[in-house]
Amino acid sequence: MGTSDYALEAKGLCREFGGFFAVRNVDFQLMRGSIHAVIGPNGAGKTTLFNLLTKYLAPTAGAIFHDGEDVTRLGMAAMAQRGVVRSFQISAVFSGLSVRQNLELALLRDAGIAWSFLGRVSNHPEVGARADALLRQFGMTEDADSLAGNLSYGRKRVLELATTLALDPKVLLLDEPMAGLGREDIGRITTLIREAGKGRTVLLVEHNMKVVAELAARITVMMRGEILAEGSYEEVSTRPDVMAAYTGQAHG
Numbered sequence: 501m502g503t504s505d506y507a508l509e510a511k512g513l514c515r516e517f518g519g520f521f522a523v524r525n526v527d528f529q530l531m532r533g534s535i536h537a538v539i540g541p542n543g544a545g546k547t548t549l550f551n552l553l554t555k556y557l558a559p560t561a562g563a564i565f566h567d568g569e570d571v572t573r574l575g576m577a578a579m580a581q582r583g584v585v586r587s588f589q590i591s592a593v594f595s596g597l598s599v600r601q602n603l604e605l606a607l608l609r610d611a612g613i614a615w616s617f618l619g620r621v622s623n624h625p626e627v628g629a630r631a632d633a634l635l636r637q638f639g640m641t642e643d644a645d646s647l648a649g650n651l652s653y654g655r656k657r658v659l660e661l662a663t664t665l666a667l668d669p670k671v672l673l674l675d676e677p678m679a680g681l682g683r684e685d686i687g688r689i690t691t692l693i694r695e696a697g698k699g700r701t702v703l704l705v706e707h708n709m710k711v712v713a714e715l716a717a718r719i720t721v722m723m724r725g726e727i728l729a730e731g732s733y734e735e736v737s738t739r740p741d742v743m744a745a746y747t748g749q750a751h752g
């Protein structure tokens with residue numbers, strides 16, 4: 501399998517905090533076009549690995565490749581330009597704007613058009629049409645004119661995902677997309693991520709095993725900063741060492 505089969509690849513990745521290795525010597529491959537989950541008990545190093553791959557943190561050793569090119573030294577903005585987009589941090593929802601305005605803002609930003617006031621949208625009819633399509637796709641047509649700040653927590657997370665997808669990322673990186681959501685919103689966001697995964701590469705860090713089992717074709721299990729196991733849900737969930745890693749840990 502060639503390097504270019506991977507949307508993202510890490511080689512010998514390390515992140516040390518004052519002598520403590522949160523991530524130690526990790527070799528990781530994110531296959532292009534796949535939905536891949538990183539799981540593991542609390543403190544395993546999932547968030548640190550995610551922050552390294554999304555360029556939020558710099559590694560203390562090792563290298564990161566995107567489409568086979570060394571991107572170790574690039575920052576988040578340069579990665580976003582390459583179509584590698586992290587959700588739920590980058591795509592802030594503006595609570596003083598309506599749902600539609602939030603989507604229009606994201607679409608204008610993606611098109612590289614400066615956005616200062618909404619009158620500008622009328623100059624770009626394609627933006628209005630794409631906002632309508634996103635509203636329909638995300639089941640938010642009825643909320644279009646509601647202020648984002650007045651949405652429930654779950655609907656806000658749906659809007660965040662919609663604004664991220666407005667950027668049409670090639671690689672979508674999601675940090676605990678289900679955190680704090682009720683069952684209904686989990687079902688909706690699971691469906692939306694599955695749809696978003698068509699023609700894209702998706703990496704998610706997620707504690708909810710039902711969601712991981714439903715979405716991820718490949719799963720990486722981390723433990724004490726290292727990769728403990730990799731494979732399908734069936735493969736990793738039946739391994740005694742993976743079960744032992746979770747013993748005594750409460751996970752949703």
Ligand SMILES: Nc1ncnc2c1ncn2[C@@H]1O[C@H](COP(=O)(O)OP(=O)(O)OP(=O)(O)O)[C@@H](O)[C@H]1O
Nearest residue numbers: 517520521522540541542543544545546547548549
């Ligand atoms: N900025 C930091 N400074 C010092 N130690 C850190 C820092 N960030 C993370 N760590 C440590 O690195 C280890 C891995 O943390 P990390 O947040 O990556 O784990 P995690 O698997 O995401 O855990 P959780 O599931 O609880 O979010 C933990 O022991 C944590 O205390």
